[in-house]
Amino acid sequence: MFAIDDGIVIKELGLHLDASRRKDLSFISHAHADHVAGHKSVIASKLTARILSERIKKTTLYPMAFNKPADINGYTIELLPAGHILGSSQIQIETKGKRLIYTGDFKVKPGLLAERIEIRPTDILIMETTYGKEKYILPELNQIVDQITEFIESARENNSVPILFGYSLGKAQDLMSMLGKRGYITSVGDHIYKLAKIHEEFGVKFGKYERFDLNHLEGKVVILPPHLSRTRTISRIKKKKTAILTGWALDKGAEARFGVDTAIPLSNHPDFEELMTYVAVSKPSMIYTVHGSPEFAMLLNKRGFKARHLDFYQMNLWDDLHLLE
Numbered sequence: 065m066f067a068i069d070d071g072i073v074i075k076e077l078g079l080h081l082d083a084s085r086r087k088d089l090s091f092i093s094h095a096h097a098d099h100v101a102g103h104k105s106v107i108a109s110k111l112t113a114r115i116l117s118e119r120i121k122k123t124t125l126y127p128m129a130f131n132k133p134a135d136i137n138g139y140t141i142e143l144l145p146a147g148h149i150l151g152s153s154q155i156q157i158e159t160k161g162k163r164l165i166y167t168g169d170f171k172v173k174p175g176l177l178a179e180r181i182e183i184r185p186t187d188i189l190i191m192e193t194t195y196g197k198e199k200y201i202l203p204e205l206n207q208i209v210d211q212i213t214e215f216i217e218s219a220r221e222n223n224s225v226p227i228l229f230g231y232s233l234g235k236a237q238d239l240m241s242m243l244g245k246r247g248y249i250t251s252v253g254d255h256i257y258k259l260a261k262i263h264e265e266f267g268v269k270f271g272k273y274e275r276f277d278l279n280h281l282e283g284k285v286v287i288l289p290p291h292l293s294r295t296r297t298i299s300r301i302k303k304k305k306t307a308i309l310t311g312w313a314l315d316k317g318a319e320a321r322f323g324v325d326t327a328i329p330l331s332n333h334p335d336f337e338e339l340m341t342y343v344a345v346s347k348p349s350m351i352y353t354v355h356g357s358p359e360f361a362m363l364l365n366k367r368g369f370k371a372r373h374l375d376f377y378q379m380n381l382w383d384d385l386h387l388l389e
């Protein structure tokens with residue numbers, strides 16, 4: 065039913081899943097750069113398709129609503145919310161009474177803006193396992209939110225500008241919405257601003273926010289993408305406190321690694337327990353893991369599940385997985 069071709073492909077449909085290179089037809093789970101390429105045609109959720117319409121040109125977009133199955137050549141395709149960022153999607157593919165679910169990036173516990181994830185029983189599960197090691201356990205969301213607001217308040221007590229670094233798509237809008245609800249005014253990078261405008265078309269509210277302007281930062285909370293943390297833009301702000309928002313904050317030395325004062329573990333990915341919860345609920349007879357290390361698949365094997373890590377770089381083209389045949 066499916067094979068590996070620098071990514072996963074449903075052969076009979078010619079449908080690739082988050083292919084990294086240009087294809088005739090690919091499902092795009094969400095618009096983070098590592099899941100996007102300039103395909104000829106794309107199946108995606110409505111919000112993802114809208115974001116992609118700004119990002120990739122000369123593409124035919126097929127936006128699909130969640131939970132609205134479509135039949136194509138004997139296959140039924142349905143998008144399910146993934147809980148990773150708003151609009152992020154899993155894809156369920158059924159044929160001859162067998163079901164495959166590809167998660168894309170996902171999150172089991174509720175996030176700040178994303179739709180609640182839907183976990184269904186499946187025969188084959190292809191899942192991301194970015195934080196697939198037992199040591200990765202995230203604190204509860206309300207504790208993380210407290211940590212963020214405490215960081216902002218203590219920066220202000222020092223007359224410093226609080227600067228939060230988070231991915232432009234997803235993390236930044238999560239922060240804008242959460243801080244907006246608490247009455248903070250945010251000053252956000254250009255790309256974050258543009259993406260926020262698209263989110264507003266879909267009914268999301270952010271409170272007061274403006275485009276980042278070095279000369280107007282007083283009283284604002286700055287949100288910028290992580291790649292700016294070591295740039296001149298930041299060094300020109302004299303009094304500041306910086307924080308990175310990422311699951312990698314769980315690792316020792318994250319502050320030095322990202323060049324910031326504080327690292328706060330706000331993640332849009334599932335931690336180890338959430339990964340196990342997903343598997344327990346979906347009860348797949350076969351699990352393929354993508355992203356992260358092979359360790360999680362090995363651990364699943366030890367716990368009685370049939371699992372294999374897919375390393376696209378080490379697999380042969382069209383390495384057939386013969387699953388549903």
Ligand SMILES: [Zn+2]
Nearest residue numbers: 094096148169
């Ligand atoms: Zn992602």
